[in-house]
Amino acid sequence: MNSDQEDYRKLLCSTSMGYTAYYVWSLQARRERKYNVSRLLAALSSMKRVRAEQAFRALGEVGKTRLNVAHALAGFEPDMIASGPVTGISTLPRELLERAAQALGEGRDLVAEEMGDLFVCGSCGELMEGAPATCDVCGTVREGFLSFRATESMGTLGPHTIVRQLEQTWGTLQALVADLSEEQLATPAVGAASIKEQVGHLTDMDVVFRERAWLILETDTPQLPNAHPPTLVQAARYRNHPMIDLMEAFYTSREQTIDLLRGLTVAAWRRTGHHTIFGTIPLTHQGNWIVDHEKGHLIEMAQIRHDLLDHRTLSLPHSLVFEILEGE
Numbered sequence: 001m002n003s004d005q006e007d008y009r010k011l012l013c014s015t016s017m018g019y020t021a022y023y024v025w026s027l028q029a030r031r032e033r034k035y036n037v038s039r040l041l042a043a044l045s046s047m048k049r050v051r052a053e054q055a056f057r058a059l060g061e062v063g064k065t066r067l068n069v070a071h072a073l074a075g076f077e078p079d080m081i082a083s084g085p086v087t088g089i090s091t092l093p094r095e096l097l098e099r100a101a102q103a104l105g106e107g108r109d110l111v112a113e114e115m116g117d118l119f120v121c122g123s124c125g126e127l128m129e130g131a132p133a134t135c136d137v138c139g140t141v142r143e144g145f146l147s148f149r150a151t152e153s154m155g156t157l158g159p160h161t162i163v164r165q166l167e168q169t170w171g172t173l174q175a176l177v178a179d180l181s182e183e184q185l186a187t188p189a190v191g192a193a194s195i196k197e198q199v200g201h202l203t204d205m206d207v208v209f210r211e212r213a214w215l216i217l218e219t220d221t222p223q224l225p226n227a228h229p230p231t232l233v234q235a236a237r238y239r240n241h242p243m244i245d246l247m248e249a250f251y252t253s254r255e256q257t258i259d260l261l262r263g264l265t266v267a268a269w270r271r272t273g274h275h276t277i278f279g280t281i282p283l284t285h286q287g288n289w290i291v292d293h294e295k296g297h298l299i300e301m302a303q304i305r306h307d308l309l310d311h312r313t314l315s316l317p318h319s320l321v322f323e324i325l326e327g328e
């Protein structure tokens with residue numbers, strides 16, 4: 001191995017580890033509802049990934065796909081080289097991490113004003129705050145950047161997909177509750193609420209979402225109410241409600257929501273409201289929020305149903321339970 005190769009090998013090892021560390025830390029921050037800190041960690045993770053990719057290519061490990069698949073089958077075994085610290089090395093990442101540490105020390109997420117949109121150069125992995133026209137390091141144009149925008153922190157689904165997914169939830173719920181007794185539907189899993197509580201909770205959230213959507217559509221850049229998104233804990237009372245009532249409440253609410261959203265123009269979806277944590281966000285941000293939130297609960301309910309019908313102990317995988325995002 002010549003010294004160039006050794007440098008690349010070292011870089012590949014350190015950036016691969018850094019990528020994994022930042023990626024998993026980003027997921028964890030999201031579970032803790034620290035969305036902006038999560039966005040920062042996701043950007044840092046991408047920065048490492050781009051650099052790992054560069055090093056991997058420089059080492060000549062990437063050929064035609066036929067060859068790569070053959071290598072994969074043969075059991076690709078890279079030389080590992082100890083590399084020293086793999087995170088928190090360069091200037092801007094350090095500065096941003098210090099801002100995050102400060103906010104977390106105060107028991108809160110970074111707010112929109114404290115961290116701008118982040119971009120990672122897709123060619124060289126340079127991290128940028130704000131949106132320069134080109135990468136300072138390698139000259140790549142803005143179109144080649146990976147973006148980590150506050151407005152996209154909840155996801156990047158477009159209007160059509162958001163509405164379609166919101167429409168599909170009713171059918172999914174019907175399938176999830178079919179043939180389960182009232183008692184089964186009220187049975188909580190370890191670390192998770194019962195199906196009844198979750199359905200009641202989804203209705204609560206749908207109401208919050210619709211109120212916000214209405215404000216965004218009907219008033220100019222409203223302050224979005226954030227005091228009362230109902231948490232799952234407050235849904236405990238639904239355990240005693242008949243399932244048919246809970247389903248009807250969801251159906252009625254969701255129909256109203258779909259009525260509000262159906263046929264909106266792209267311009268309407270771009271209308272904005274102001275959110276304390278995310279800053280000025282378009283309606284699509286909130287649409288992604290409700291879809292993402294709902295998806296988490298639907299997965300959890302599917303797991304509960306599966307476990308109930310299998311007569312297994314109701315203990316959900318850790319990764320599943322805490323993926324559900326509550327109340328922002």
Ligand SMILES: [Zn+2]
Pocket residue numbers: 121122123124125126135136137138139140
């Ligand atoms: Zn660059």
